[in-house]
Amino acid sequence: MTAIDLQAYMAHVGAAARAAATAMAAAPTAAKNDCLLRLAALIRAERETLQAANAKDVAGAREERGLPAPMVDRLRITDKVVEQMAENCLQVAALPDPVGEMTNLRRRPTGIVVGQMRVPIGVFGMIYESRPNVTIEASSLGIKSGNACILRGGSEALHSNLALWKLVQRALVESGLPATAVQLIETTDREAVGRLIAMPEYVDVIIPRGGKSLIERISREARVPVIKHLDGNCHVYVDAEVDLDLAVKVTDNAKTQKYSPCNAAESLLVHEKSAPQFLPRIGAILAAKGVEMRCDRHAKALLADVPGARLVDAVESDWSEEYLAAVISIKVVASLDEAIAHINRYGSHHTDAILTTNHPNAMRFLREVDSASVMVNASTRFADGFEYGLGAEIGISTDKFHARGPVGLEGLTSMKWVVLGQGEVRT
Amino acid sequence: MTAIDLQAYMAHVGAAARAAATAMAAAPTAAKNDCLLRLAALIRAERETLQAANAKDVAGAREERGLPAPMVDRLRITDKVVEQMAENCLQVAALPDPVGEMTNLRRRPTGIVVGQMRVPIGVFGMIYESRPNVTIEASSLGIKSGNACILRGGSEALHSNLALWKLVQRALVESGLPATAVQLIETTDREAVGRLIAMPEYVDVIIPRGGKSLIERISREARVPVIKHLDGNCHVYVDAEVDLDLAVKVTDNAKTQKYSPCNAAESLLVHEKSAPQFLPRIGAILAAKGVEMRCDRHAKALLADVPGARLVDAVESDWSEEYLAAVISIKVVASLDEAIAHINRYGSHHTDAILTTNHPNAMRFLREVDSASVMVNASTRFADGFEYGLGAEIGISTDKFHARGPVGLEGLTSMKWVVLGQGEVRT
Numbered sequence: 001m002t003a004i005d006l007q008a009y010m011a012h013v014g015a016a017a018r019a020a021a022t023a024m025a026a027a028p029t030a031a032k033n034d035c036l037l038r039l040a041a042l043i044r045a046e047r048e049t050l051q052a053a054n055a056k057d058v059a060g061a062r063e064e065r066g067l068p069a070p071m072v073d074r075l076r077i078t079d080k081v082v083e084q085m086a087e088n089c090l091q092v093a094a095l096p097d098p099v100g101e102m103t104n105l106r107r108r109p110t111g112i113v114v115g116q117m118r119v120p121i122g123v124f125g126m127i128y129e130s131r132p133n134v135t136i137e138a139s140s141l142g143i144k145s146g147n148a149c150i151l152r153g154g155s156e157a158l159h160s161n162l163a164l165w166k167l168v169q170r171a172l173v174e175s176g177l178p179a180t181a182v183q184l185i186e187t188t189d190r191e192a193v194g195r196l197i198a199m200p201e202y203v204d205v206i207i208p209r210g211g212k213s214l215i216e217r218i219s220r221e222a223r224v225p226v227i228k229h230l231d232g233n234c235h236v237y238v239d240a241e242v243d244l245d246l247a248v249k250v251t252d253n254a255k256t257q258k259y260s261p262c263n264a265a266e267s268l269l270v271h272e273k274s275a276p277q278f279l280p281r282i283g284a285i286l287a288a289k290g291v292e293m294r295c296d297r298h299a300k301a302l303l304a305d306v307p308g309a310r311l312v313d314a315v316e317s318d319w320s321e322e323y324l325a326a327v328i329s330i331k332v333v334a335s336l337d338e339a340i341a342h343i344n345r346y347g348s349h350h351t352d353a354i355l356t357t358n359h360p361n362a363m364r365f366l367r368e369v370d371s372a373s374v375m376v377n378a379s380t381r382f383a384d385g386f387e388y389g390l391g392a393e394i395g396i397s398t399d400k401f402h403a404r405g406p407v408g409l410e411g412l413t414s415m416k417w418v419v420l421g422q423g424e425v426r427t
Numbered sequence: 428m429t430a431i432d433l434q435a436y437m438a439h440v441g442a443a444a445r446a447a448a449t450a451m452a453a454a455p456t457a458a459k460n461d462c463l464l465r466l467a468a469l470i471r472a473e474r475e476t477l478q479a480a481n482a483k484d485v486a487g488a489r490e491e492r493g494l495p496a497p498m499v500d501r502l503r504i505t506d507k508v509v510e511q512m513a514e515n516c517l518q519v520a521a522l523p524d525p526v527g528e529m530t531n532l533r534r535r536p537t538g539i540v541v542g543q544m545r546v547p548i549g550v551f552g553m554i555y556e557s558r559p560n561v562t563i564e565a566s567s568l569g570i571k572s573g574n575a576c577i578l579r580g581g582s583e584a585l586h587s588n589l590a591l592w593k594l595v596q597r598a599l600v601e602s603g604l605p606a607t608a609v610q611l612i613e614t615t616d617r618e619a620v621g622r623l624i625a626m627p628e629y630v631d632v633i634i635p636r637g638g639k640s641l642i643e644r645i646s647r648e649a650r651v652p653v654i655k656h657l658d659g660n661c662h663v664y665v666d667a668e669v670d671l672d673l674a675v676k677v678t679d680n681a682k683t684q685k686y687s688p689c690n691a692a693e694s695l696l697v698h699e700k701s702a703p704q705f706l707p708r709i710g711a712i713l714a715a716k717g718v719e720m721r722c723d724r725h726a727k728a729l730l731a732d733v734p735g736a737r738l739v740d741a742v743e744s745d746w747s748e749e750y751l752a753a754v755i756s757i758k759v760v761a762s763l764d765e766a767i768a769h770i771n772r773y774g775s776h777h778t779d780a781i782l783t784t785n786h787p788n789a790m791r792f793l794r795e796v797d798s799a800s801v802m803v804n805a806s807t808r809f810a811d812g813f814e815y816g817l818g819a820e821i822g823i824s825t826d827k828f829h830a831r832g833p834v835g836l837e838g839l840t841s842m843k844w845v846v847l848g849q850g851e852v853r854t
Contacts, residue, residue, distance in 0.1 A: 022771065026795050100794055106816060112805050114815045117793060121827055204827060225652065225828045246850035253852035344449065353846075366544060366845050367527055368453050378539050378848025387853070388541045388844065389533060400548055400631060400841040401652045402829045414827040417815065418793050419780075421805025423673035425680035426814070 001189050009187065010195040013150055014202025016180040017123045021148040023178050025120045029097040032143050035175035036093035039140070040086040042167040047082045053163035054132065061156050074130045075157055085136040085164075088392065092140040095391040098409045099146040102418060113420040118413045120146035122204040125196045126394075127152045127218065129210040132160035138207075139168045139182045141394045145412040148181045150203065152196060154210075155188035162186070197222040207395045207407075227407055229372075229398040231322045231348035232262030234380040237339045237365070239356035240273040246377060247274070247355040248281050253379040254353065256289050260324050262396065263351050263373075263383040267319065268330045269339045275302055275332045283309050291326045294318045298332035319346040336361050340368050347371060349398045351383035351405075372398050372405035428616050436614065437622040440577055441629025443607040444550045448575040450605050452547045456524040459570055462602035463520035466567070467513040469594040474509045480590035481559065488583050501557045502584055512563040512591075515819065519567040522818040525836045526573045529845065540847040545840045547573035549631040552623045553821075554579045554645065556637040559587035565634075566595045566609045568821050572839040575608045577630065579623055581637075582615035589613070624649040634822045634834075654834055656799075656825040658749045658775035659689030661807040664766045664792070666783035667700040673804060674701070674782040675708050680806040681780065683716050687751050689823065690778050690800075690810040694746065695757045696766045702729055702759045710736050718753045721745045725759035746773040763788050767795050774798060776825045778810040778832075799825050799832035 001009065043050070054077040061067040061075055098118050105115030124147055126138040135151060142149035153161040165184040173179050185192050197206050197218055206226045208218045219226050236254050238247045254265035270278055279299060283306040286293060294314040295303060303309055318329040319342070333339045343352050353375035354365040362376045373383040383406065385393025390408030397403045403411030428436065470477070481504040488494045488502055525545050532542030551574055553565040562578055569576035580588040592611040599606050612619050624633050627650050634654045635645045646653050663681050665674045681692035697705055706726060710733040713720060721741040722730060730736050745756040746769070760766045770779050780802035781792040789803045800810040810833065812820025817835030824830045830838030 022795075022797075025797075026791075108814065108816055110809070110814065112809055112814075117801075119794065119797075122797075243850070250848075250850055250852055257853055364453075367546065368449075370449075370452070370546070370549070371843065373844040373846060374544075375846040376848060377850050378846045379852045381853035382537070382539055382541075382846055382848075382851070383844070387535065387537065387539075389535055404841055405844040414831055416798065417800040417810070417832040419800060419802040419805045419809055421677075421803060421809075423670070423677055423804055424809070425677055425806045426684055426808035 001187055003191070006187070006189055006191055006195065010192060010199065011202070013183050013185065014123075014199050017148040017150050017183060018202050020178040020180040021120065021122045024143070024146045024148055024181050025099070027146060027177055031175050031177055032097065032146070033093045035143055035171045035177055036089045036140055038174055039136075039168060039171035040089035040093075042171055043082060043086045043089070043136070046167060047079070050077050050082065050160070050163050053159040056159040057157050065156060067156065071130060075132065075160070077132060077160055081133055085133050088133075088136055089140050092144050092392055095144060095409060097144065098413050105420075111422065111424045115418050116415040117418045118410070119416055121412055121414050123148045123150065123202060124412060125150045125152065125203045125206045127193060127196070127206065127208045127210070127214070129154040129214070130157060132157045132164060134209060135161045135164040135168075135184070137392065138394065141392055141409060141412060142182060143172070143177070145409045147412055150183050150185065150196060152185045152193060158188060193218070194221065197224065200224050209395060225402065227395050227397045227399075227403055227411065229262065229348070229350060229396045232264070232350040233266050233320060233322045233346065233348040234263055234350055235267045235269060235343045235347055235352040236265045236380065237269040237343070237352070237354045238271060238274055238278055239336065239354055239358060239361055240271040241358045241361075242274050242278070242355050243357055244274070244277055244281065247278055248285065250353070250355055250377065250379050251282050252285050254381055255286070255328050256291065257379070257381055259326055261381065262322075263380050264324070265380050266321065266323050266328060267346070268328055269333050269342060270299065270330070271336075271339070272298070272332050272334055275299070279303055279330070280306055286328065289326065291328055294327065294329045296331045299330040302332070303330075322348065336364060340365065344370050350396070351375065351380045353378060353380050372396070428614055430618070433614070433616055433618055433622065437619060437626065438629070440610050440612065441550075441626045444575040444577050444610060445629050447605040447607040448547065448549045451570070451573045451575055451608050452526070454573060454604055458602050458604055459524065459573070460520045462570055462598045462604055463516045463567055465601055466563075466595060466598035467516035467520075469598055470509060470513045470516065470563070473594060474506070477504050477509065477587070477590050480586040483586040484584050492583060494583065498557060502559065502587070504559060504587055508560055512560050515560070515563055516567050519571050519819055522571060522836060524571065525840050532847075538849065538851045542845050543842040544845045545837070546843055548839055548841050550575045550577065550629060551839060552577045552579065552630045552633045554620060554623070554633065554635045554637070554641070556581040556641070557584060559584045559591060561636060562588045562591040562595075562611070564819065565821065568819055568836060568839060569609060570599070570604070572836045574839055577610050577612065577623060579612045579620060585615060620645070621648065624651065627651050636822060652829065654822050654824045654826075654830055654838065656689065656775070656777060656823045659691070659777040660693050660747060660749045660773065660775040661690055661777055662694045662696060662770045662774055662779040663692045663807065664696040664770070664779070664781045665698060665701055665705055666763065666781055666785060666788055667698040668785045669701050669705070669782050670784055671701070671704055671708065674705055675712065677780070677782055677804065677806050678709050679712050681808055682713070682755050683718065684806070684808055686753055688808065689749075690807050691751070692807050693748065693750050693755060694773070695755055696760050696769060697726065697757070698763070698766070699725070699759050699761055702726070706730055706757070707733055713755065716753065718755055721754065721756045723758045726757040729759070730757070749775065763791060767792065771797050777823070778802065778807045780805060780807050799823070
């Protein structure tokens with residue numbers, strides 16, 4: 001596509017989305033739910049069509065692009081993925097409609113009643129890689145929240161995404177909703193992303209999912225707000241007063257239940273009072289699971305006698321690193337203050353937990369650690385839209401503006417002011 | 428200042444603000460209120476010092492800068508302004524502390540309790556012109572909300588702002604809070620603004636107050652979120668079914684109570700069914716008050732017999748214009764749909780009102796008009812932080828992200844997730 005053609009195409013897509021957003025904002029809950037139920041049924045009924053399209057992407061990824069096996073696997077629309085996508089639509093249909101909710105209505109001394117109403121943001125752009133099921137996740141949350149959305153998937157998944165999108169459009173039209181409420185960018189031209197993130201007249205917010213370099217580029221160049229997280233350098237801090245059994249169980253879970261999620265623990269801070277008892281116990285478990293421990297001097301000394309422990313001297317960069325692997329950094333601290341300062345300095349403002357029996361320390365940690373999720377006596381692995389009861393998650397934000405932490409339907413809405421009067425005037 | 432010196436100076440200010448923000452986030456409510464009460468007392472006690480500094484600015488504005496009289500007047504710290512600034516501090520001290528509020532705590536099936544906690548944003552930058560009392564408004568809201576702030580006032584008010592800031596610093600220190608919780612940029616170098624809006628490592632949000640060109644420049648160049656509004660093209664829509672007396676009273680108030688505020692009405696839309704009765708009545712009032720009426724053909728015909736009416740044919744640009752003067756655009760519409768579409772197309776997403784006795788129409792207007800404030804049977808002039816019960820207002824936002832409409836203490840805070848567990852792990 002020439003630059004001029006691309007510009008015209010993207011403006012056309014944007015204008016259609018803006019128009020659809022107006023209709024979607026006023027769409028009845030029943031029509032939106034009907035659309036999601038139809039979409040679930042279509043996904044199940046058209047399984048073979050979807051898998052035929054997907055086979056082209058899988059073949060291309062393996063043969064032409066030569067992608068590594070784990071990446072090819074993430075592309076696959078297996079029977080299980082088909083069922084997950086259908087279930088996703090049913091779950092979102094079952095969630096309460098956030099649009100139109102009115103809260104905090106209060107009568108003012110002048111007689112007017114002032115409150116707030118939840119309304120859709122308008123148009124969001126979703127930029128993602130690999131997994132084609134994100135097409136359905138974003139479409140279902142967009143439809144339920146009354147927004148229009150523009151999807152830009154990875155070029156390696158184009159056939160799969162196009163096939164899924166056709167089903168979304170059928171469901172929209174059959175429910176009386178505009179087909180353009182969900183649009184997929186049909187060109188693989190890389191410049192399309194550059195346009196999508198720089199059309200504030202058509203797109204209100206961008207939600208990227210993918211590698212760090214993609215998200216960094218989008219954040220830097222976007223001319224609209226971006227809901228994103230870059231890193232998940234999550235901490236577990238074991239306080240001076242602590243239930244040691246609880247601390248061992250929770251730390252183990254936060255680090256080893258899965259290594260790849262962004263809410264897995266990457267750094268362990270231990271108060272010097274509990275370190276002599278705690279570190280050898282957790283060290284034995286981590287050693288048995290083959291987790292490499294990057295230690296400060298104090299921690300290393302306390303772990304020295306653990307059989308089979310893989311101990312490495314931590315360097316400065318270890319305190320900031322998100323390993324997403326069987327590696328953890330470990331540091332002994334002299335106080336809660338030191339722990340909080342360390343987390344606020346080296347952390348990624350994602351999720352951090354204190355394990356303690358001391359109430360004032362728990363409350364200080366909750367208040368002073370500047371992260372999207374702060375926890376007391378629970379595994380960082382709970383930082384997730386489903387676990388928090390949001391029903392579904394479109395992304396995670398480590399920024400402080402608008403949505404913070406796991407972002408569900410509410411993060412795709414905005415609160416406007418409503419004033420209900422009976423002819424009041426200002427004097 | 429050389430470019431390198433300026434860069435170093437701004438980085439120094441930014442780093443000090445970031446450090447102060449950590450202390451302010453943990454500051455006790457009592458210390459913050461004590462600071463505000465001390466500041467009120469200092470402002471009253473140091474009236475003469477403030478007015479002596481202010482006299483230099485006023486003389487400079489008149490003699491050296493040759494500013495027009497209304498602009499010079501806005502600079503003046505009269506006895507009344509001194510009392511208003513002291514009162515402002517007392518009012519903010521009396522507001523509830525938003526920091527630490529925990530809401531929506533719910534137990535999940537896993538056993539963890541999940542909720543949200545309100546915390547300060549961190550550091551905000553306030554960029555403003557003329558009125559030195561904004562120094563006190565921004566400082567008081569910043570202190571109460573537990574943020575650090577960096578103030579950049581107009582160069583024409585520098586002596587006044589410096590004198591006020593010294594009092595703020597004294598109050599901070601005497602209450603045991605960091606003096607750097609409020610910093611004023613002491614150089615009049617215009618490049619300082621360019622740096623302030625492009626230091627995401629130190630500044631979390633920018634709040635500009637001033638002329639449209641300043642705000643446009645800041646929005647375009649800022650590398651952090653901006654809380655702003657550009658225009659207030661507010662509409663009153665008089666529906667087909669309406670209490671005519673109410674409609675006349677409210678429309679008159681919305682347009683003529685004051686011409687200069689951003690929440691004054693600039694455009695009047697009237698349903699064709701009520702127009703023959705309504706327009707001559709409101710036209711007579713507007714004519715008597717000397718308000719020029721820029722009409723479409725239909726409205727002009729209905730207003731033709733109003734004695735003394737200044738009728739002008741509206742052109743396309745009239746539908747978008749914010750007059751801030753004794754001028755109003757008037758259009759007859761055929762339906763509620765046309766009114767909503769017109770407002771969403773030509774409006775500024777600030778404040779719009781419907782006057783109607785029809786409930787479904789009122790609810791559709793509230794839901795479908797895409798503005799920060801939407802009203803039924805009330806004057807647009809009510810769109811204001813004090814009228815809404817926020818206690819004080821740091822600005823108004825016509826964006827949909829984060830704060831929308833009048834922004835008070837809550838707009839300077841963020842909601843993070845808190846998880847309270849008893850050793851739960853994810854399975």
